[in-house]
Amino acid sequence: MTALLDSLRATVGAAHVLTDGDLSAWEQDWRKRARGKALAVVRPATTEQVAQVVKACAAAGVSLVPQGGNTGLVCGSTPDESGRQVVLSLTRMNAVRAIDAANLTMTVEAGCILQTLQELAEKDGFLFPLSLAAEGSCTIGGNLATNAGGTQVVRYGNTRELCLGLEVVTAEGEIWNGLSGLRKDNTGYDLRDLFVGSEGTLGIITAATMKLYPMPAARLTAWAAVPSMEQAVELLGMAHRTLGAGLTGFEVMGRFAVSLVAKHFPQQRVPFVTGAAEAADETPWCVLLENSDDESEEHARARFEQLLEQAFEAGCVTDAVVAENLTQAHQLWHIRESIPLAQVEEGLNIKHDISIPVSRIPEFVRVTDALLADKIPGVRMVDFGHLGDGNLHYNVQAPAGGDAKAFLAEHEERVNTVVFDSVKAFDGSISAEHGVGSLKQHKLPHYKSPVALKLMRAIKGALDPENRMNPGRVLEV
Numbered sequence: 001m002t003a004l005l006d007s008l009r010a011t012v013g014a015a016h017v018l019t020d021g022d023l024s025a026w027e028q029d030w031r032k033r034a035r036g037k038a039l040a041v042v043r044p045a046t047t048e049q050v051a052q053v054v055k056a057c058a059a060a061g062v063s064l065v066p067q068g069g070n071t072g073l074v075c076g077s078t079p080d081e082s083g084r085q086v087v088l089s090l091t092r093m094n095a096v097r098a099i100d101a102a103n104l105t106m107t108v109e110a111g112c113i114l115q116t117l118q119e120l121a122e123k124d125g126f127l128f129p130l131s132l133a134a135e136g137s138c139t140i141g142g143n144l145a146t147n148a149g150g151t152q153v154v155r156y157g158n159t160r161e162l163c164l165g166l167e168v169v170t171a172e173g174e175i176w177n178g179l180s181g182l183r184k185d186n187t188g189y190d191l192r193d194l195f196v197g198s199e200g201t202l203g204i205i206t207a208a209t210m211k212l213y214p215m216p217a218a219r220l221t222a223w224a225a226v227p228s229m230e231q232a233v234e235l236l237g238m239a240h241r242t243l244g245a246g247l248t249g250f251e252v253m254g255r256f257a258v259s260l261v262a263k264h265f266p267q268q269r270v271p272f273v274t275g276a277a278e279a280a281d282e283t284p285w286c287v288l289l290e291n292s293d294d295e296s297e298e299h300a301r302a303r304f305e306q307l308l309e310q311a312f313e314a315g316c317v318t319d320a321v322v323a324e325n326l327t328q329a330h331q332l333w334h335i336r337e338s339i340p341l342a343q344v345e346e347g348l349n350i351k352h353d354i355s356i357p358v359s360r361i362p363e364f365v366r367v368t369d370a371l372l373a374d375k376i377p378g379v380r381m382v383d384f385g386h387l388g389d390g391n392l393h394y395n396v397q398a399p400a401g402g403d404a405k406a407f408l409a410e411h412e413e414r415v416n417t418v419v420f421d422s423v424k425a426f427d428g429s430i431s432a433e434h435g436v437g438s439l440k441q442h443k444l445p446h447y448k449s450p451v452a453l454k455l456m457r458a459i460k461g462a463l464d465p466e467n468r469m470n471p472g473r474v475l476e477v
Contacts, residue, residue, distance in 0.1 A: 001039060001084075004060040008042050008086075011052045016043040016092070026087045029078045030071050033439065036079035038065075041087045047167060047175055047206040050088070054204065055173035057086055063468045064088050066200035068110065068142030071134040073351065074437030076146070076199050076473050090141050093206060099124055104212045105164060105181045110141025110205050117210075126212040129156040129248070133337045141205045147197035149433030151336075154388030155248040155292070156213070158433065160196045167207035168195050171464040181209040194459065199435050200470040202463045218297035219248070220304055221290050221329035224311070224320040225272045225283040229362040231316040232285055236358065236387060238316065239289060242307040246300070249290030250388030251336050256397075257384040258286055260342035261335050268335055271321050283318070287387070288336050339384050343395065347404030349382065350396040350415045354423050355432035358390045365392075368422040372396060375418065376411060391432040394419060420447055436474045445476070 009017045018026075018041040028035045039062065044050045057064055065087045067077040079085040093111040099120075100106070106128070108117060114135040121128035130143060132150035142148075143159045144166070156162060165179040168191075178192060195203055226232045232252050239247045255273060262270040272283040291307075293300030304322055311317040323329035343349050356364050365383060372379050378399030385392040396415050398407035420430045420443060430447050431440060445453060453475070460467075460475055467477050 001060070001062075004056060004062060005040060007056045008040060008053060011056065012042055012044045012049050016045075017041075018043075026067060026070065026089060027079060029075050031073060031075075034075040034078045036081050036085070037083040038079040038087045039084050041089055043089045043092050045092045047093070047169065050090075050093075050169045050204055050206055051173045051175050053086070053088060054169055054171070058171070058173060058466070058468055062086055063471050064204070065470055066090065066141075066145065066204045068139030068145070069113070069134065069137045071138045072142065072146060072437065073353070073434045074431070074439040076435055076437030076439075076470070077142070080472060088204065090204075090206070091139065093141075094139075096120060097207065099126075099212075100181065101126075103181055104214075105209050106212055107165075107179055107181070107207065107209045108140055109207045110139060110144075112140045114138050114140060114143060121212055122215065125215055127215045128162075128210065128212055130159060130162055133340060140208060140210070144196050144205050144208055145198065145200050146435040147433070149386065149389070149391060151249050151251060151290075151333075151386060153386055153391070153433075154250050155245060160193065162211045163192060163196055163208055164211060165209040166192050166195055166205055168203045168205055170203045171466070171469050175206075176203075179207060179209045194463075197435070199437065199473050201460060201474050202469060204469070214294075216292035217295055218293045218300040219290060219329070220293070220297070220300045221249075221288065221323040221332050222304055222308065222320055223271045223323075223332050224287045224289065224308070224317045226285045226287055226317055227315070229285060229365050232287055232387060233358060233362060234314065235287060235311050235316040238310055238314070239307055242310065243291050243303055246291045246293055246303065247289070247388070248292040249288065250386070251288040252383075252385065252387035252392075253286045253288070253336060253339065254381065254383035255284050255286070256380055257339050257342075257382045258335065260346055260382065261338045264342045264345040265338055268331070268338065270335055271332075272319055287317075288332060336384070339382070340393075343382055343397070346397060348408045349398070349404070350408060350412050352392075352394040352396075352416070352419050352430075353432050353434040354392055354394055354419070354428055354430060355390045356392065356423065356426050356428040358387065360426050360428075361387065361390065361392065364422060364426045364428070365394075368394070368419060371418050371422065372415065375414065378402075390428075416443070423447070438472050441472070441474060441476060444474070 090111040093109040097107040380397040382395035
């Protein structure tokens with residue numbers, strides 16, 4: 001491998017080919033579920049350098065693991081233990097190449113931090129609506145590779161819907177420039193959609209042209225207590241009818257989920273949730289709503305008040321607070337975004353990122369909660385997520401006082417089977433926004449159509465016949 005390493009150093013510079021020292025930032029995933037050993041961590045600065053790295057690795061018979069901010073949740077961007085894979089870190093490729101105000105687009109490189117793009121768009125008077133908890137460290141290339149979702153999907157869609165064009169380095173080291181920014185282009189297969197969500201298994205996304213939107217005149221946030229999941233779904237329908245396109249966020253959180261935030265981050269004031277996490281409470285579910293308005297704050301507040309008045313009369317809401325200013329709104333969203341961190345403090349848990357038709361979510365939760373409680377007495381459910389688009393983070397915590405690590409080792413496979421079988425029975429998906437990675441790869445054949453898998457393998461075989469692009473992810477090849 002000496003010749004390959006020398007070639008890589010000549011391409012990107014010796015300082016950007018890392019082989020020694022502590023490489024855990026690249027070799028270990030964020031959840032600490034996987035740890036591998038890389039031949040090298042290579043950090044190119046240009047698309048041309050990425051292409052040269054791919055060609056050099058292909059010639060040496062070495063596979064590549066593309067990596068952005070390494071914030072993924074399905075072990076999709078860490079090397080295996082062989083010591084023969086190159087981690088291709090794209091974080092140096094962080095330029096904003098262009099902002100086209102008339103076309104409402106920004107063309108950016110894959111290593112751009114999501115939060116940076118949000119701030120740059122806002123500085124120019126635009127909204128870039130992709131928003132998720134890891135936005136301070138995740139990169140747009142990783143967002144595209146996993147088709148990330150987040151809190152604004154109900155209005156703006158997943159990352160795929162925000163992307164108009166891509167620049168990609170293929171498995172052969174060729175550069176495809178598809179950064180036109182066109183909203184209409186019916187000249188054959190949509191290559192962009194092949195690479196978005198492919199988790200680096202078909203090629204390496206190096207740049208993208210993303211949609212921008214006019215900045216809303218006002219954004220208001222409300223936190224509501226609801227007595228059941230059925231009534232949370234009813235409230236969602238009311239919000240669609242009353243707010244229309246102004247509904248830009250609709251998050252549901254089980255009481256235990258927000259109680260974990262109150263328990264582990266007591267400086268955060270969680271509305272309507274007090275006391276110990278296991279205490280009985282009249283607020284079994286909370287909903288966080290966001291209303292974006294193109295007219296004014298007064299108009300937005302009037303519509304919000306109309307919605308909440310209807311919801312109170314219908315019994316969908318038992319209590320509610322509307323943020324009076326931006327600081328209060330950020331505090332409410334911070335509670336929602338702190339749930340995953342609070343789970344970490346509580347101990348290891350079994351995570352599920354699932355999607356179910358919205359109309360069937362209440363029954364799914366009721367049935368699946370009962371199945372798990374029957375199999376594992378005392379098990380605690382951390383239910384929260386993006387009810388507006390049918391995406392639940394349906395997580396399973398060990399019984400109180402139990403050994404979380406032992407719980408994970410003993411029950412993870414059985415819990416996953418119960419949950420995924422139930423997801424299939426309710427016509428859902430076992431991965432809504434996190435992807436498949438290596439964590440769910442072995443599950444895919446049980447829950448994906450054989451015809452779909454055949455087509456996916458055909459695409460993989462055509463674009464990456466030597467299986468050099470992020471092998472061991474998504475498909476068993």
